[in-house]
Amino acid sequence: MLPWESEAYWLVRFLFHRGLAVIYLLAFLVAATQFRPLAGEDGLLPIQQYVERHEFRDRPSLFYFYPDDRAIGITAWAGVGLSVLAFVGLPSWFPRPYAVPLSILLWLTLWALYLSFVNAGQTFYGYGWESMLLETGFLATFLGAGSTGPPIVVIWLLKWLLFRNMFGAGLIKLRGDDCWRDLTALDYHYETQPIPNPVSWYVHHLPDRFHRLEVLGNHVVEVAVPFLYFAPQPWASVAGAATIGFQGWLMLTGNFSWLNALTIVQAIATFSDGVLTSVFPVTAPSVSASAPPLYLQAISVVLAAVVLWRSVDPVRNILSERQVMNTAFDPLRLVNTYGAFGSITRNRYEIVVQRTTDEVITADTDWQTYEFKGKPTDPAQRPRQVAPYHYRLDWQLWFAAMAPSPRRSPWFLVLLDRLLAGDETTEKLLESVPFAETTPTHVRAVRYRYRFTTPEERRETGRWWERERVGTYVSPVSEGDLQLARV
Template sequence: MDLAGEGYWLVRLLFQRGLAVVYLAAFVVAARQFRPLAGENGLLPLGEFAERAAFGERPSLFHLVPSDRAVGAAAWTGVALSVAAVVGVPYWLPEAYATPASMLLWLALWGLYLSFVNAGRVFYGYGWESMLLETGFLAVFLGAGASSPPVVVVWLVKWVLFRNMFGAGLIKVRGDDCWRNLTCMDYHYETQPMPNPGSWYAHHLPDRFHRVEVLGNHVVELAVPFLYFAPQPYAAVGGAATVLFQGWLMLTGNFAWLNALTVVQAVATFSDGVLARLAELAGLAGPAPAALPVSTPATVPTATPVYLQWLSVLLAAVVLALSVGPVRNVLSEAQAMNASYDPLSLVNAYGAFGSVTRDRYQLVIEGSRADDPAADDWTAYGFAGQPVRTDERPPQWTPYHLRLDWQLWFAAMRPRPGSRQRWLVTLLERLLEGDEATRSLLGDDPFGDDPPERVRVTRYRYRFTTPAERRETGDWWVRERVGTYVAPASLADLRSRRRGRRAAAF
């Protein structure tokens, strides 16, 4: 293997810019949502994390300074560094400083985001968090400037992509009969965590199309990943299939930056020669010498610095050693959906939608200003991503991540709140207090600055309207009440309930 990686300068450029955009979205979300969710006065208070979590198990800067001010400083610093990475600041520097500056920049982004992931607990418990950390750590060793990236690191990015896709494929065929009998897409668009404007239309595509979809899913996730390690142009064919697959998922659902990050990883399956040829075919560039990318640095790409080559070999050895757990997980019949095997999230296991729910349940939070409200005295809060009103079209949010909305989707799967939903009682309490930070997490607060006297949570079953129902009513959803999730409660009731749960598991 050629450690100099002469053919990946443009690949690195595109990969770094794409990853920086994902980091930017992640830090903007942290700046806007972390404090009301997991800050000093959050639904899961930051002080609890600092007191109960061991630094060695969940390293975070917020062990040292568990304050909202530190959270804000870290989040906005992450935003600024992400913008610097998007515009390629290290490439502006003299060659001797470009790679060291790039390494420091990407290491700072990784360290800051690790602090949010470990301190965010259930609100940051998603597979794309550890995937961003793993991919971001590899970016530290790609270098910058006119020098070529270490090809070893490019292949390690392919290894992340392979585990991402292949793990998702295996957990599906093992986890649910509908993946094996090709019927999962009959339910997926309606019951997925957060439908988008295309979901209703995708749901109503012909059954035959849905069968082909599932079959295509199996091909892209179980067969195509092996092409990533093939010679060109076959590796690029595998990468292109992956990009198209992720594009369809972005058109039909809101999965935060999971799909965008996978597209960024897929850039590693290309080479500068393939990208130059694609640009030429698209009319974006004229014929270019085979040794040069379409958009080159000031000089022909130079050899990878020797120290970066050796660091990349050391990195590969660490990744291979840490891959034992994830590989065992992939090969196990009891495959975990998403799992991290080290406190730094350097090498992780991935997998999505091992099972598909057949019915969509929703939690609707309602408030009333009446002391003894009647059935028609309740008014519903609106959420930015989860459906409440049946006449509202599902919105588009990807790659922005609505963390409260996602947790509400998970909570609705249970007929009653469990220990992992203890944040829900605090949410209701904050709404009765009229807490401005908590209200910022909502899509619509009908009570404004005059909060209600009581709240309740009702559980509904939602389904998409049929085309005929939509033409007749204009609605996107039909819903049916199935039970009470949290009985009507005043602020005093909720505070008493919270005191009774102080001993709950961390």
């Protein structure tokens, strides 16, 4: 008997499935509330663009055949409902012969529905954690349910996924920006990350020596620790605990959607029931005499063969000197490559969107500012904690602000057009609209460089940010100007 065959994983599967169900629930809630104004029929990137520019076999989605807001809404809320059923473990309520097939059907449906959003979401769904959720969700389909234990093979496939997630992130940092190698990356990161949270300001001002130790610890956890995922217990659990602690720190100091929470869920696979019950006062049922059904074991072997076959390109990418981050190699996103922040921005730029009701623009025009739900705008506004929820427009504005004009972000002009029209669906993506009872005559976008205030500055002014104007992103425009610009 191999060492890992003596371990039980019923409790591991229980925790893994519940954690993943919560993340699916958040993902579908985001889709239900944001997908239509971003990528629906009249979205900033209309879904018809996806239909016209892609073949179904290249980016399969239900919305290829039903590209309308009603189908989007039904699919999103169906995903919310199914996520709740997955969280309460509905398949396990049924007798053993039915529990596993129902579990497979439930988790496979969640995966297929979310795949539809990711493949049709265009720029607004171009983040690494989308493919990661799909890959994790597909593997979760074959963990079984009820009183039987999960196939050990699938547990190991989850470890392989976690390894690629962490190790890929570690290597892309070591190969990328010099600041990761000279241990200065975190001198900038907390201030320039996409959406800082309230703790980010405080951590940014910790001593340089602490930041050097942080970066060194990052390299250890992402490059060395992942190899222990495949070690016997308790070493695999020690590696999993280190990963969970590391991801918890990232959650405490930033807003990275559900990336960190999903990685924590993946890390559950590094534990065993024996380790969990020895540390926590919980009891797992004895499943040593209740092996997974033979058909599920056979499926898991076929699944392992497919994953190994599809892992060739991700492994080549990880080992390549030209490693790219967050890339899918097949339309179903079954086996992907991961890694983020290979380069660190030294300066933080923000786009401030403003409106006026003046008919003629002069030097004395009074401009009022739109506030967003997550990204910094008002220097006096405390950074917000929004993750693991994901405000997609705010994230995309962070990328857009890196360039001095919206040439690479054509959706931005559409956003201005919607704001000029007073479109309520688009305005719901924002935190507040100044003088919402009136329709603006002009809007503009100004580009600023932001930095955290020093402790002394904050004591004097109460502000979290200082900013200076560095340019005009979009000059004042009216609705007619934007219509001519799109002709």
